[in-house]
Amino acid sequence: MVLAEETRSRRKNPLVTGLLVAPVALLGAWVGLRLIGFDGDWYTIVVLSLTPYAAAAGVLLGGVALALRRWWTGGVALVLAIVLVVLVVPRLSAAEQREVHGKTLRVLASNLLYGRADPKAVVDLVREQRIDVLNLVEMTPRAVDGLAAAGLFETLPYRVLHPAPGAFGSGIVSRFPLKEINLTGDSAAKQPGAQADLGDGVVAEIVAVHPISPDVDTPQWEREMKDLSRAAGEHGLRVLAGDFNATLDHAAFRTVLSRGYNDAAEERGEALVPTWPADHTPVVTIDHVVVDNRAAVLDYRVFDVPGSDHRAVFAEVRLP
Numbered sequence: 001m002v003l004a005e006e007t008r009s010r011r012k013n014p015l016v017t018g019l020l021v022a023p024v025a026l027l028g029a030w031v032g033l034r035l036i037g038f039d040g041d042w043y044t045i046v047v048l049s050l051t052p053y054a055a056a057a058g059v060l061l062g063g064v065a066l067a068l069r070r071w072w073t074g075g076v077a078l079v080l081a082i083v084l085v086v087l088v089v090p091r092l093s094a095a096e097q098r099e100v101h102g103k104t105l106r107v108l109a110s111n112l113l114y115g116r117a118d119p120k121a122v123v124d125l126v127r128e129q130r131i132d133v134l135n136l137v138e139m140t141p142r143a144v145d146g147l148a149a150a151g152l153f154e155t156l157p158y159r160v161l162h163p164a165p166g167a168f169g170s171g172i173v174s175r176f177p178l179k180e181i182n183l184t185g186d187s188a189a190k191q192p193g194a195q196a197d198l199g200d201g202v203v204a205e206i207v208a209v210h211p212i213s214p215d216v217d218t219p220q221w222e223r224e225m226k227d228l229s230r231a232a233g234e235h236g237l238r239v240l241a242g243d244f245n246a247t248l249d250h251a252a253f254r255t256v257l258s259r260g261y262n263d264a265a266e267e268r269g270e271a272l273v274p275t276w277p278a279d280h281t282p283v284v285t286i287d288h289v290v291v292d293n294r295a296a297v298l299d300y301r302v303f304d305v306p307g308s309d310h311r312a313v314f315a316e317v318r319l320p
Contacts, residue, residue, distance in 0.1 A: 017073070020065045024077045027058050031080050034087065037251035039222070045214045049284045051249040052091075052272055055084035091248065091271035095262075097296035102319035103198050104298070106132045107289055109208070109241035111310035113279075114166055115140030118306040123150040125303055129314055131156070132175045133196060135241045137189070137210035139169040162190040170208045170242070181205075183238070185227035188212040188220065195236070204319065205235060209242030209288075221245060225252040229259045237319055240290040243276075243310060247285050256290065264289040264315035268300040275302055279309040289315035 030047060039045050058081025065074030108131045110122060115138065126134055134156055136143075141163040153159065158178045161171035168189040172178060176196045183193030183205060193207045211224035228240055240261070246253035248263065248271060257263060265271040265288065274282035287310055291297060299316040 016068060017070060020061070020068070020070055020073045020077075023061055024065070024073055024080070027054065027061070027077060027080045030054055031083050034084070034249060037254070039214075039218075039251050041218055042215045045218065045250065048249045049247045049286070051084060051247075052088045055081055055088050057081075058084060087249075088272070091266055092269050094269035095267050097267070097298070098294070098320070100294075100296045100318050100320040103200075103202050105196075105198070105204055105239070105317045105319065106130055106314070107135070107206075107239055107241050107317060108133070108312055108314045109135040109137070109243075109287060109289060110305055110312035111210075111243045111287065111308055112136055112138045112140075112143050112305075113308040113310065114138050115143030115146075115169075117143070117308035119143065119146035119150040119152070121306045122147060122312075123152045123155065125305070125312060126152065126155055129303075131314075133204075133206055133239070133241075134173045135170075135206065135208040136173065137170045137208060137242045138167045139163050139171050140165060141169075143169075144171075160192050160194045162192055164190065167210075167213075170210055172206050172208050174206075178206075183207050183230075183235075185224070187224045187227070188217070191224070191228075191242075198319075202319065203236055205238040207238065207240045207242075209240050209244055209290075211245055213245050222252055225256060229256040237292045237295060239292070239317060241288070241313065241315070243287050244290075245286055253288075260293050261290045262293045262297065264291055264297045264300045264317070265313070267291075267297040270300050270302075273302055275311040275313060277309045278304055278311045282311060287311065287313045289313050289317075291315065291317050294320050 062074045062078035144163045156173040158174045160180045163169040170190045178194040180194050184191045189210045196204045214221040275287040296318045301314045302311040
């Protein structure tokens with residue numbers, strides 16, 4: 001009898017209940033932000049980037065609460081977790097691709113970490129993967145010299161380069177002739193655009209993407225992301241590739257996709273493969289290849305690049 005009373009008392013311990021209710025309330029706020037599409041400030045942007053982990057944590061939290069017989073708390077936690085799981089799990093399955101029969105374009109994008117990435121490793125990757133178009137961000141003048149010495153411009157002879165100190169330089173290097181055009185608005189780091197002439201009258205528009213990091217200036221990050229979201233169909237076939245400083249759980253990035261684009265990783269069921277920080281343990285997926293939804297994504301992979309804190313992202317795209 002005494003043991004039964006002690007057990008009931010433990011079950012009703014308000015401290016235990018409070019320790020469970022607090023994270024469930026936090027999870028509820030998390031789900032609310034994600035569903036209404038509110039990125040908020042730097043702190044909520046960081047939180048939203050971890051949404052896949054929140055889904056797993058919510059399931060665990062609900063299980064613990066139910067094991068402790070906090071039925072309402074556990075039930076609410078599981079419902080919230082299921083909402084996030086529904087949003088996240090489709091990223092693990094490949095989507096059926098359009099039947100298109102045009103030219104194939106192999107695209108690679110790499111953040112060079114202030115130009116510190118190993119240039120030979122980048123060039124080796126270009127050659128091994130038979131890359132047609134290479135987008136480079138955080139490209140410094142010294143990085144350009146290193147890439148030239150490693151033979152990049154012998155493999156990909158055409159280029160639109162805007163090297164700059166620190167994180168502000170970017171460039172496009174291509175197997176095909178390039179014509180530079182402005183495809184984005186003003187941005188802190190140059191986000192060059194170019195038309196790549198693939199031959200036979202086929203032209204692809206390429207953008208090397210690198211909006212400012214939201215921890216530096218969140219409103220400017222939002223503006224620069226919006227400049228990327230010009231609707232497909234209002235222009236030629238376009239590929240946006242680089243460091244977006246955003247995941248699929250950020251409304252700003254989903255807005256870009258909603259204008260007629262697909263995330264190559266999501267199309268191939270690889271959208272939970274993290275790309276940053278690659279110099280430690282990659283946690284979030286902020287590097288993307290985004291393609292016009294009139295095209296088909298045939299392949300997607302990520303590659304480690306020595307010296308960089310980002311994994312390079314690769315996609316093979318077939319154009320209509």
